[in-house]
Amino acid sequence: MAEPGDLGWDEGLYGEGTRVPGSRTALDDERSPDAAQAENGSGGGHRRGGPRRRAKRGKRRILRGVAITVSVLVLGTAGAGYMYYEHLNSNIRKGERSSADSDVRKSAPNAAGQTPLNVLLIGSDSRNTAANLKLGGSKKSVGAKPLADVQMLLHVSADRKNASVVSIPRDTKVDIPKCTDPKTGDEFPATRDLINATLGRGGPGCTLATWQELTGVYIDHWMMVDFAGVVAMADAIGGAEVCVKHGVYDGPKPNVPGGSGLRLEAGTWPIKGEQALQWLRTRHAFESDFGRSKAQHMYMNSVIRNLKDQNAFTDTGRLMDLAETATKSLQVSEEIGTVKKLFDLGMTLKDVPTSRIAMLTMPRIPDPDNPKAHVLPAPGEADRLWQMLREDAPVDGKAPTSKPKPSAAPKDPAADPAEIGIMVRNGTGVNQDPTPRRAAAVAGLLTGQGFTGAKADGTPEAESRTQVLFPSVDLGGDAHAVATALGIPASAVRKSSEVSGVTLIVGADWRTGDTFPKPEPAAGPPKNTETVMGDDKGACMDIYAPYRI
Known part of the structure; x- marks a missing residue:
């Protein structure tokens, strides 16, 4: 039978070890004369094939068997782990990140080279599976295109020290x-x-593209969940605590059919499964969509606190359970369509203190065309919120945690204004007729400031945001000089291979007026909205009077 050494293993790991010929050890000095004679093959000691040698070989066989068994177990475990990892990957449903062209670019890195993370969270009302139909809706809704009834943008700061959720x-x-x-x-x-x-x-790629055009915020990924997915995830997480100031039943009322079915006594209650879905869908009892958003934010904050209290971010067993459910429940944009990437994404919230997690709803005004049912982003305040997200400024009004990278001066200085050729295009016609002669009007503003080379360009264009483009590094200083003259932010200046000279595109954000519109200074949290902080354990929902019990 082969010995361990014959298989390339070190005998010293399995038997009594070997000596270098000619060497002596402490054991040599302690051996009896009989033992020395036996080793030399003389005297009355044991021969090499005697009981001691057989015992030694027996020990080696046992240890060799243990080693083989351990090797098989290690390889088998590794194989099973790989198979399970692939199983989780196969659960994930993926889709295209964006379904539309966009000129929105990622935020510039901070001083440490880090960039913010923006993830769009979408809740679908699809009833096109038996499970979803059972949880909400009627048979009439089967086959209809789904609606994105819940939309939230998760923004995590570049340094991962504060976060916000905007609905x-x-x-x-x-x-x-x-x-x-x-x-x-x-x-x-x-x-x-x-x-x-x-x-x-x-x-969901179209939902993401719409958010980008509205906010100017580059969105890295989307994640979408349906009714059944919400129930499964709520159970896997272990539920969350919610609070209502009055007893509530969100059921049908005269002339107000439907309702989520949520029924709770006044006080704080743990909810999970279908009851969690009812909470997240409740609208009438919370008076409006804005009340529903606030309730959703309370639930999400409670979930995050719950996960942190359970050490779920570091507990391997909990992570495996959550991974199994999440990969079955979520649809994600394709660039995060692996377990590792989803795990890394989840870890971004691990070190964010709950005291620096702010959740709020977009500031809004009634839509003049349908003031009772529809809303519009509030001019000024909504713009200021989008600016805060673009600039990675915390929306909770507290001090920033991430230091911005100092603005670098253009490598090439600007020429004399009169020597700069500028083509001005009218890009105000986004989903509406463009402002007549807008390019000529803005070119006139530049001429009045000494940029006599500014000319209106009739090239068809439609852009949501005003931007100054330049084709090569040597024209960067000229482009920044144009932006400065009109009060256009430096973030709107970029190099582009699509233009042949300095080109100003007047976007839909500057349809009228001689001064480029600026949002209010980004100081303090946005107004005209509801903000729920992650560490507010006392948050409690008001109940609209007709739904109190």
Whole structure:
């Protein structure tokens, strides 16, 4: 039978070890004369094939068997782990990140080279599975295109030390860009509609594209969940505590059919499963979509506190359970479509203190065309919120945690204003007629400041935001000089291969007026909205009087 050494293993690991010939050890000096004679093959000692040698070989066989068994177990465990990892990956349903073209760019890195993370969270009202139909809706809704009735943007600061969640109500009227459904190839023209209709106009990638056009915030990924997924995730997480100031039953009322079915006594209660879904869907008892958003924020904050209290971010067993459920329940954009990438994404919240997690709803005003049912982003305040997200400024009004990178001066200095050639294009016609002669008007503003080379350019263009483009590094200083003269932020200046000289595109954000519109200074939290902080354990929902019990 082969010995361990014959297989390339070190005998010293399995028997009594070997000596270098000619060497002596402490054991040599302690051996009896009989033992020395036996080793030399003389005297009355044991021979090499005697009981001691057989015992030694027996020990080696046992240890060799243990080693083989351990090796098989290690390899088997590794194989099983790999198979389970692949199983989790196969659960994940993926889709295209964006279904529309966009000129929105990622935020610049901070002083440490880090960039913010923006993830769009979408709740679909699809009833196109038996499980979803059972949880809500009627048979009439089967086959209908889903609506994105819950939309939240998770923003995590570049240094991962503060975070915010911003909701946009489902009945917000917005400009929806041209989208292409990645599954069917169907094209949907640009339109103006409620934001929840985006899901049926190219999938979650169209919802993401609409958010980008509205906010100017680059969104890295989307994640979407349906009714059944919410129930499964709520159970896997272990539920969350919620609070109501009065007893509530969100059931049908005269002339107000439907309702989530939520029924709770006054006080604080743990909820999970279908009851968690009822809480998240309740609208009438919370008086409006804005009340529903606030209740959703309370639930999410409670979930995050719960996970942190359970050490779920570091507990391998809990992570495995959550991974199994999450990969079955979520649909995600394709660039995060692996377990590792989802795990890394989840870890971004691990070190964010709950005291620096702010959740709020977009500041809004009634839509003049339908003030009772629809809303619009509030001019000024909504713009200021989007600016805060773009600039990675915390929306809770507290001190920033991430230091911005100092602005670098253009490598090439600007020429004399009179020597700079500038083409001005009218890009104000986004989902509406462009402002007549807008390019000529802005070119006139530049001429009045000494930029006599500014000319109106009739090239068709439509851009949501004003931008100054330049084709090569040597014209960067000229482009920044144009932006400075008109009060356009430096973030709107960028290099582009699509222009042949300095080109100013006047976007839909500057349809009228001689001064580029600026949002209010980003100081303090946004106004005209509800903000719920992550560490507020005492948050409790008001109940609309007709639904109190």
